Amino acid sequence: MIRDQLTDALAAALDAAGIEVDRSRITLERPARREHGDWSANAAMVAAKAAGRPPRELAAELAAWLEEPANRPAHVERIEVAGPGFVNVHLAPSWLHDVLTEVVGCIPAELGASDDGAGRAVNIEFVSANPTGPLHAGHGRGATYGDALARLLERTGWQVTREFYVNDRGTQMRHYAASLAAAAAGQPVPEDGYRGEYITRWATELPSELADGPPPAADGDDVDPLLEWGLTRALDDHRDVLDLLGVHFDVWFSERSMVGSGAIDATLADLRQRGVAYDSDGAVWLRSSDFGDDKDRVLVRSGGEPTYLLPDIAYHRDKYGRGFALLVDVWGADHHGYVPRMAAALAALGHEPDSFEAVITQLVNLQRDGEPVRLSKRAGEIVELRDVVDEVGTDAARFTFLLQSVNTAQTFDLELAKRKSMDNPVYYVQYAHARIASIVRKAEGAGIERLPLEQVDLAQLTHERELALLRALEQFPEVVADAARTRGPHKITAWLRELAGRFHGFYHDCYVVADSVDPELTQARLWLVEATRVGLVSGLDLVGVSAPDAMDVLDDDQRAVD
RNA sequence: GCCCUCGUAGCUCAGUUGGAUAGAGCGACCGCCUCCUAAGCGGUAGGCCACAGGUUCGAUUCCUGUCGAGGGCGCCA
Known part of the structure; x- marks a missing residue:
């Protein structure tokens, strides 16, 4: 790498000038303007104070030393001092011809490859939508982001697992099943239910023995056939749409599986043993405020049922148990308040804070020719991801979702995304x-x-x-x-x-x-x-x-x- | 009230561990096709980088505060 050669040469020049400076502060950058050369060094400005000399004078000395034939690095054409004391290096085109040779010597999958990850295992969990309805446009951003991040980490030497967490138990699932049942019976959706258009559509797909059956049990872990049908229906939808988007998961992790395996109970026992869980008001609490959270959080309600937090902790504990050095969770903006307590819980279990990262993806605002696509949240209106992909195509959907940083809200114009023209x-x-x-x-x-x-x-x-x-x-x-x-x-x-x-x-x-x-x-x-x-x-x-x-x-x- | 993400050209957005005269695309305007696809290329106009302090040789970048936008603050998920 020519950059390293130049850095070495610069350090040697500083030595020759008898100046000691922290090497990490000396950087080579690509100047914004072409006439400032191919590489620019700030060494003289950084060293000026310690040396007690004007930066430009120092820069001139460094430049003169570097231009000596004996010291001059390969490909260097000339060196100039400019501005407040930059040392600008102009290279001959031959250095770029070497670049060409390097690039064509690679297959595309090797280009830019590195060993930064050193073969460590990373788990990227993304989408993880509740199986209570179809994926919407916002999920597309998280799906595409998670997959692209996975590809990036693979390229840079990580061993990547793509994972989808399925919340296949709990109150939301029961509300969902009840909504399907009500729709099938031609009754209004219950107060806590899901009222999206898809509910009535999916209800018509129900086999008659389920559609005509008695309403689902209100609680308990008994198998409810209607709920099972709904779970399968939603998961099929997710898998199918993600497939269309070119996103494929290695692991679909079932929350429910942790009940049978005892992972949830074991996690609670682990937390108690570490002294970070305690009983109060009939509930079990996590001492999360000792680990950076605003307040302590309930793990098990006074009624004896766990909150959503406990299975989530158990799930992440399971991921660590599978040997991952790094866990990356990709969450929607509506979950960002959840980050501190999750991080606190994992710290409470004794894990390094750096081993867990939550990436928050900000909202996607859909537009059509500059006009916002208006949706009523109260009526449960969503734009299905399937419709977006069908309309604009896989390539355009993916590229558009990845056009900007996920920590700013995105404007996604459907008409622009599918247009076959230069503004796309x-x-x-x-x-x-x-x-x-x-x-x-x-x-x-x-x-x-x-x-x-x-x-x-x-x-x-x-x-x-x-x-x-x-x-x-x-x-x-x-x-x-x-x-x-x-x-x-x-x-x-x-x-x-x-x-x-x-x-x-x-x-x-x-x-x-x-x-x-x-x-x-x-x-x-x-x-x-x-x-x-x-x-x-x-x-x-x-x-x-x-x-x-x-x-x-x-x-x-x-x-x-x- | 507290927390998170933001505020850069008319619009959508970049902005490299703080660097020189703040960039790109679109839109507007003006040019360019005997030759590999004009779905392209070149040029012009357009900016108090929300605002005010601070740190620094140097701040769009780091710190503090103010204003504004979106989101989050349950024994809901």
């Missing part, structure tokens, strides 16, 4: 890939074969468009590492848009296969195009979006409408 980022990026395939076809059609890389003169690549493309590719490994570390897959879509943009500029200004292009240049450009293809496929793979070889061509009428 997913098509902009995919179109770049299709253009590459088109160039390859064109070359084949012209009988031009791409020669082995070692026979090609990459020094032919000097056009600013060509270099800009290589600069974007050069950054990819860092972007991947950063996106994984900060749990931000939106940084991948941002990079893809950048790369695609630079490719479209190249495509416009630099023909690859044409009579006007020298054959040697064609060869170099064919390799540049191949490197770009590897980058696009690699990035698209991280977000689970396809890289098509051709796009549907709009006819003239449609184009005129655009």
Whole structure:
């Protein structure tokens, strides 16, 4: 890595100047402006105070030392001092030609790969919607985010398990079953019930012996056939829609399974043994306020029934028991208040605070051509995720959900997402890939074969468009590492848009296969195009979006409408 | 009242452990097709980075406060 070479050289220059400075404070950054060079160092400004000298004077000394032929790192063209004391390094294009060679030497799945995770096991739990109804549009964001994060962590050396927690017991399930029963009997949904449109729709699917049967038992753990049917119906829906979205789970973990296994009782016993649970007012409490929570929380109600918290703790205890070094939970915004008590509970069980992370995904506001899609929460109106995916397609849905950071509320415009035009980022990026395939076809059609890389003169690549493309590719490994570390897959879509943009500029200004292009240049450009293809496929793979070889061509009428 | 996430161009959003003249796309306006898909490319206009202090050589970034938006504060899940 040239960055490391430059950092080493800079440290040597500081040594030579007799200046001691904390090495970690010396950083090399990519300047925002091209004329500031390829890399910029702040070392002189950082060291100025300790050295008691003006930063620019120091910078000049460092620059002079680095320009000495004996000290000059590879590819360095010139070094300048600028601004308040930056040392700017300008590199020769040859360093980017080396980047090209590195990129085409990788298959897409290897590009940006690292060993940051060191093979540790991470469990990513996401979606985990209650099996009391269909997934809605908001779940799509969590589903896509969780899956993309999983892909990022896999790329960076983690062993990933994708997990869905099924809340298949408790009061919500009983309300759900009662709602189905009421709808089947043509009666109004009970006060605490679910009143979405899907209830009546699903009720019509009930087999007659269930639809006509007696109302479900009000409580108890007796098996209620109607509830079982409803559970299966909802889970089938979830699995099906997630499949459409290209999201697949390794584990569907049943809350109910922990009753039979004794995991819930064992967890309570564990908490008591650690002295972090106590009895008061007939209930059992968790001493969560000792672990950063606002107040203590009830684990078992005075009536003897556990709250939702206890099975959740048992569930996370189970995950630790399966050997995961890191647990990541992806939750909707309406659960963020739940984070401190969960973290407190896991700390109370003796786990490292860093081993549990909760990512909160903010809301998704649906729009259609700029107009908000209004829903009545009281009437239980939702936009089903299935409808979103059906309307805009898997690729567009995924890419759009991943366009921005999950900690800001998202505006998702259905019309924009499905539009096949330049204002839709997913098509902009995919179109770049299709253009590459088109160039390859064109070359084949012209009988031009791409020669082995070692026979090609990459020094032919000097056009600013060509270099800009290589600069974007050069950054990819860092972007991947950063996106994984900060749990931000939106940084991948941002990079893809950048790369695609630079490719479209190249495509416009630099023909690859044409009579006007020298054959040697064609060869170099064919390799540049191949490197770009590897980058696009690699990035698209991280977000689970396809890289098509051709796009549907709009006819003239449609184009005129655009 | 307390907590969480935010507040950046007309709109949707980026903004790299604090860096130089704050960016992209869309929208608006002006240009560009004998040649690999014009679903593209180039240019112009558009900003008190919500506001006020503080830390720093340097703050959109870190700290405090104010205002504004959304969400959360149950022996509900």
